[in-house]
Amino acid sequence: MTALYDVAAIGNAIVDVIAQCDDAFLAREGLVKGSMALIDPARASSLYDAMSAGIEASGGSAANTAAGVASFGGKVAFIGKVADDQLGHVFRHDMTAIGCVFTTPSLAEGPATAQSLINVTPDAQRTMSTYLGACVELTPDDVDPAIIEAAQVAYLEGYLFDPPEARRAFAKAAALSHGAGRKISMTLSDSFMVDRHRSALLGFIETQCDIVFANESEVCSLFETTDFAAAVQALADRCEIAAVTRSEKGSVVAASGQLHEISAYPVEKVVDTTGAGDQYAAGFLYGLTQGRPLPVCGQLGSLAAAEVIDHYGPRPQVNLRELAAKYGL
Amino acid sequence: MTALYDVAAIGNAIVDVIAQCDDAFLAREGLVKGSMALIDPARASSLYDAMSAGIEASGGSAANTAAGVASFGGKVAFIGKVADDQLGHVFRHDMTAIGCVFTTPSLAEGPATAQSLINVTPDAQRTMSTYLGACVELTPDDVDPAIIEAAQVAYLEGYLFDPPEARRAFAKAAALSHGAGRKISMTLSDSFMVDRHRSALLGFIETQCDIVFANESEVCSLFETTDFAAAVQALADRCEIAAVTRSEKGSVVAASGQLHEISAYPVEKVVDTTGAGDQYAAGFLYGLTQGRPLPVCGQLGSLAAAEVIDHYGPRPQVNLRELAAKYGL
Numbered sequence: 001m002t003a004l005y006d007v008a009a010i011g012n013a014i015v016d017v018i019a020q021c022d023d024a025f026l027a028r029e030g031l032v033k034g035s036m037a038l039i040d041p042a043r044a045s046s047l048y049d050a051m052s053a054g055i056e057a058s059g060g061s062a063a064n065t066a067a068g069v070a071s072f073g074g075k076v077a078f079i080g081k082v083a084d085d086q087l088g089h090v091f092r093h094d095m096t097a098i099g100c101v102f103t104t105p106s107l108a109e110g111p112a113t114a115q116s117l118i119n120v121t122p123d124a125q126r127t128m129s130t131y132l133g134a135c136v137e138l139t140p141d142d143v144d145p146a147i148i149e150a151a152q153v154a155y156l157e158g159y160l161f162d163p164p165e166a167r168r169a170f171a172k173a174a175a176l177s178h179g180a181g182r183k184i185s186m187t188l189s190d191s192f193m194v195d196r197h198r199s200a201l202l203g204f205i206e207t208q209c210d211i212v213f214a215n216e217s218e219v220c221s222l223f224e225t226t227d228f229a230a231a232v233q234a235l236a237d238r239c240e241i242a243a244v245t246r247s248e249k250g251s252v253v254a255a256s257g258q259l260h261e262i263s264a265y266p267v268e269k270v271v272d273t274t275g276a277g278d279q280y281a282a283g284f285l286y287g288l289t290q291g292r293p294l295p296v297c298g299q300l301g302s303l304a305a306a307e308v309i310d311h312y313g314p315r316p317q318v319n320l321r322e323l324a325a326k327y328g329l
Numbered sequence: 330m331t332a333l334y335d336v337a338a339i340g341n342a343i344v345d346v347i348a349q350c351d352d353a354f355l356a357r358e359g360l361v362k363g364s365m366a367l368i369d370p371a372r373a374s375s376l377y378d379a380m381s382a383g384i385e386a387s388g389g390s391a392a393n394t395a396a397g398v399a400s401f402g403g404k405v406a407f408i409g410k411v412a413d414d415q416l417g418h419v420f421r422h423d424m425t426a427i428g429c430v431f432t433t434p435s436l437a438e439g440p441a442t443a444q445s446l447i448n449v450t451p452d453a454q455r456t457m458s459t460y461l462g463a464c465v466e467l468t469p470d471d472v473d474p475a476i477i478e479a480a481q482v483a484y485l486e487g488y489l490f491d492p493p494e495a496r497r498a499f500a501k502a503a504a505l506s507h508g509a510g511r512k513i514s515m516t517l518s519d520s521f522m523v524d525r526h527r528s529a530l531l532g533f534i535e536t537q538c539d540i541v542f543a544n545e546s547e548v549c550s551l552f553e554t555t556d557f558a559a560a561v562q563a564l565a566d567r568c569e570i571a572a573v574t575r576s577e578k579g580s581v582v583a584a585s586g587q588l589h590e591i592s593a594y595p596v597e598k599v600v601d602t603t604g605a606g607d608q609y610a611a612g613f614l615y616g617l618t619q620g621r622p623l624p625v626c627g628q629l630g631s632l633a634a635a636e637v638i639d640h641y642g643p644r645p646q647v648n649l650r651e652l653a654a655k656y657g658l
Contacts, residue, residue, distance in 0.1 A: 053423040056385035086415040094382035
C-alpha cells in the first residue's frame, strides 16, 4: 500500500514557554542544565513566577520533528493530547497550519494543555521543566490505525515512556506499524528518561525499533558507559539504523556494519538549542523516506538542527525545503 | 514628590500571535500592510485558521514600551486589562517578570484576553488584526491615582482612543498626571486610528500632551498633509516635544524651536518591525526621565528600535541597559 504519510509522530503535545536565565538561576531552582524534569502544577506555578519574561511556542519533541519534516515538504501526521483551552488551541493551530494531520480529540475535562518551562542560559543550553497536563491522558485509543498503518515511518518520542497510558499507546503504535510492514523509529529524548526506564527501553529497542535517534549522553546512559564508540556500536547491534548526535561535533550514523560521520553545519551564533535533536531527526527522516543515502539523511538532519538553534523556539523559522535546496541537498 | 516610577504606561493588554505570510496572503485576507485593524471574535477565529504557525509573545503598544524602559533599568508601572485565562496569565507574568508594577485586576467574567494576530511579510512589515477582548473593559476605575501621580511621565497609547471606556480612562490619567505636576506623553499608534479620531486627538494633544510620539504616516494623517516637515512643525507647535520616527531614515525630535535629526542604527537583517515604534518611545522616555539631552534620548530610542526589529516579537531579547553601555550611551 502506498504510504499516505512519510512520518506519523506520536508524542507529548506541549506548548513551550521559553525564557532566558543565568546559571545562578538554575542553581537556585535546583535545575540540572540540559535536562528535562517532570513537574506538578504547583511547581510549574512557582517556577514560572521565578522565570523571566518569555515567549510561547508550540513544542513537544515528536511534534517538533513532524513540523520539521513538513517544512522539508514531507507528509506528516501527529498523535498527541491537548486540552480544550487557549494553549491547546494554539498547539492545534500550529500543527494544522503546517499541513500536519492532527485528529486526536482534545481532552474536554481534566488537566490543562501541557507546558514546558524552558530556561535558556547564555551558553544557549536549554533546561526543561515539563508539566505534562493533558498529555497523561493519551491512551491507546488515541492511536488511530488508519494513521499509523499509512505512514512509512512511525516516530515515537522516548518521553512517552513516562506517562503509563502513553507507554501503552506507544506499544500499540509499534505493533500496528510493524503489522503493516512499516518502520518504527524512536528518540531516546533525555538521559534521565533513559536512566528511569533503561531495561524497558532496551527491550523495546531490541524487539521493535528499526531506527533509533539519541545524543551522546543518552546513548552512553543507555549502555551505562562513558565509551561513546562502544555505546554507538551497542545501539547499532540492536537496530537497523542508529543516528547519534554530538552537538557541534556533528553526528554518527551506524547501519549495516558501516559508520558514517557527519559534520555539523556552522552556526554564526547559537541562541537556543531547544529542538536541535528534534530537527536533526526531522531532516534525517525526511531524507530516509525520500530514499536518500544515509550520509545525505544525516546532512539534512544537521542542516535542520543548525537552523533551529540560531533563534528562540523549537521549530524552523524558514522553509527547510528551500534551505536544503540552497545548500545543494 | 520624588517619582516612584519613571514611566507609568496605560494601554491595551494584548498577547501577540506572530506568524509569517506573503503579500498574497494579505491581499486574500483583505489586510492593509503595516496597519492595525480591529476584529471581532468570529473574524479572529477565521483569520487565525488561515494563518501559518506562529509564536506567542506578550505585546500591546504601551506595555511593550514599559518593557523597554524596564530593560534600560527604568522603574515602570502598567495599567491595562487582561482576562483571568491562560493568555492573561502569560501577559501578567511577562510584565511582572521585568519588574513592572502591574496591579490592574484581571477581568473575572466576560471576554478573553486580547490577541493581536500579526502577519509578518518577507519585507519585515507587520500587519496587525486585533481582537480587543478584555481590553474594552478597562475603565477609569482602573486608573490608580497612586500610580499615575507617582510617575514622572504617564505614557498613553493612541489605540486607547478606540474603546470608549478606555478613552475615559485615558482622560482621567491625563488629569491626574498634570494635577500632580507630571508629564503626559502619548503615541499616535496608527494612521487609521488617527483618521478615525482626528479631531478628538488634536484636542487632546493641544490641551493635555507634553510629549507626542508618531511615525511619518501618523503625523501626516493627523494634519492631512503629505508634507512631512510641515506636519512635524504643526505637531511641535502643539506640544513640548514631538518625536517622529521614519524607519531606516531615523527620527526627528522637535522641541523649543529646535529640530534634532537622529540616525537609525544599522541592522544586519530586519526580521520583524513589530514593536519598533514602541521601543523607540522606550529609549526616548528612559533617556528623558534620566535627564539626558534630547539627541541622546533619540539615540537611545533608535538603539532600542534596532534591537527589536532583528527578531520576531515586540520586546527586547537583550538587556537594553547593557546594549546602550556597549554603544557608549
